[in-house]
Amino acid sequence: MRSGIEYKVGNMIYLSEAQTSKLISHQLAYNAVKQAFVAAIADKASLFPVVNAQGANPDEMFSLKSAATPELVGWKTGSYWPDNHKHGLPCHGTNVFLLDPLTGMLQAVIAATTVNAYRTAAADAVAVNYLARLDAAVLTVFGTGHQAEYEVLAVCQVRTITKVYVVGRSICKAENMAKRLVEKGINAQVCDAKSACEQADIIVTATTAQSALFEAEWVKPGCHISAMGADKVGKQELPVALYQHARLFCDFAAQSIVIGEFQHSRNIAITEIGRVIDESVLGRQSDDEITIFDSSGIAIQDLFVASHILALSQS
Numbered sequence: 001m002r003s004g005i006e007y008k009v010g011n012m013i014y015l016s017e018a019q020t021s022k023l024i025s026h027q028l029a030y031n032a033v034k035q036a037f038v039a040a041i042a043d044k045a046s047l048f049p050v051v052n053a054q055g056a057n058p059d060e061m062f063s064l065k066s067a068a069t070p071e072l073v074g075w076k077t078g079s080y081w082p083d084n085h086k087h088g089l090p091c092h093g094t095n096v097f098l099l100d101p102l103t104g105m106l107q108a109v110i111a112a113t114t115v116n117a118y119r120t121a122a123a124d125a126v127a128v129n130y131l132a133r134l135d136a137a138v139l140t141v142f143g144t145g146h147q148a149e150y151e152v153l154a155v156c157q158v159r160t161i162t163k164v165y166v167v168g169r170s171i172c173k174a175e176n177m178a179k180r181l182v183e184k185g186i187n188a189q190v191c192d193a194k195s196a197c198e199q200a201d202i203i204v205t206a207t208t209a210q211s212a213l214f215e216a217e218w219v220k221p222g223c224h225i226s227a228m229g230a231d232k233v234g235k236q237e238l239p240v241a242l243y244q245h246a247r248l249f250c251d252f253a254a255q256s257i258v259i260g261e262f263q264h265s266r267n268i269a270i271t272e273i274g275r276v277i278d279e280s281v282l283g284r285q286s287d288d289e290i291t292i293f294d295s296s297g298i299a300i301q302d303l304f305v306a307s308h309i310l311a312l313s314q315s
Contacts, residue, residue, distance in 0.1 A: 015313055017111040023309050024115045026157050029122035036304035037126065037274040040252055045069045047252055047298055050259060052232055055081065063232075067299035074098040076302035078116065092116075092146070096306040110306040117147055119305045120297065121154035123251060124204060124226045127293035129158040130276050130283045131249060132224035136201035137162045140191070142213045142237070143206035143229070144168035144177045151204045151228060152181060152188075164188040165196035167213075194218050205229055205237040216242035221288040228295045230261040238292065240265050246290035249273050249283075252298045260296030270294075 015023075039045055051064040059082050066075035079093040094116040098108040112119075128136075139161045141148050152164055164186055168174035174190040181188035197203060197218035203225045205213055216239040219225070225246075227237050238261055248270045250256035257263055262270055273293060275281040284291055 012106045013108040013310065013313075015108065015110050015309065017113055019313065020111055020309055021114040023312050024118045024305075026118060026122065026125070026154055028308050028312070029115075029118040029305055030125050030154070030157065032304040032308040033119060033122040033301050034126050034277060036298070036300040037123075037251060037272070038278050039069050039071075039274075039304065040067075040298060040300045041272050041274040041278075042069065045300065047255065047300065050232075050255070059083075065297065065299035065302065067303060068101070069300065069303075071101060072098065072300070072303040072307055073101045073104070074299075074303050074306070076112070076116075076299055096302050098303065098306055098310070108306070108310050110309060112302070112306065112309075115305060115309065116302075117150045118154075119301055120147060120228060120295070121150040122305075123295045123297070123301060124151050124228055124293075125154040125158045126277070127226050127249065127273055127295070128155050128202060128224060130273065131291040131293060132159060132202050133222055133284065133287055136224065138165070138200050139163070139202045139204065140165040140167060140196040140200035141204045141206065142167045142193070142209075143204075144170065144173040145206070147228070148204075148206040149177060149180060151206050151226075152186065153184070155202060155204065156186060159202070161202075162187060163199075165191035165199065167191060167193050167196050202226070207237055208235065209237050210234055211236055212239040213237050215239060216245065219290060221290065223290050224284075225290070225292045226295065227261040227292065230259070230263070230294065231297050232259050233263065235259075235261075236264055237261060242290070242292070243268055246292045247271070247285075248292050248294070249276065250294040251296060251301070255296045255298060256294045261292075261294035 062079040094112040096110040178188040276283040
């Protein structure tokens, strides 16, 4: 198979990484993820438990997330092979499989490694657009990896961000990320965690942390927080003490309390963001309110984004 070509095997379509990387955009991902969040709370939607597994070596990991709606059925596989860089290959890999909802036959395979970065960042952007103050202008991002940069770019699509503070364990990596953002026309600089939180209107965490990245008292009234990193048991980015002073939102509650950020507390009220989007529940209710969105990552997001890309490839 030549890269960048759409192939059909019977009635099945394959879209390569080269092709999907050209088709994806922040706007496409935003529109698809917004629709997915509403679809996730519908009566006929089904989201199934996440399967986490490993390869022959302990550091090699992959997962499977699956879901079904009346219109879309399928699953996403994500992999992490840390030694791939030695072979000139990406360490992370993603593929989405779509089934025909009428027959169960394989309809399409979408190579989605780059797409997945946009899809995850789009969840953040949707949450920010519905929960952050309209005048939110200062963004603090925890994390200096591949995904953190996408998060900043997506948030800048929905709010007029005048300042970005980058917080990372490695000063060198934080400086490199800030430099990349500046090259994209974003006013960014490295900052320590406390000062960055105290000045932030929006805080985004995109890390692999297993303990809180900052103190609850550092967060000022009116701040919105998007926690993007927790997607398996044991991960944690936020201080639990912050929950009692905030309104809590997530992509899918049943998953959030098992593998998401909210696994670390019990008896808390969590609202799915789809209910804010469809206006059955109010989002932000005052300028002083602290809002938290937990993105554990749900398969319906992947199915909707893949479906949008598939449709665009055939237009």
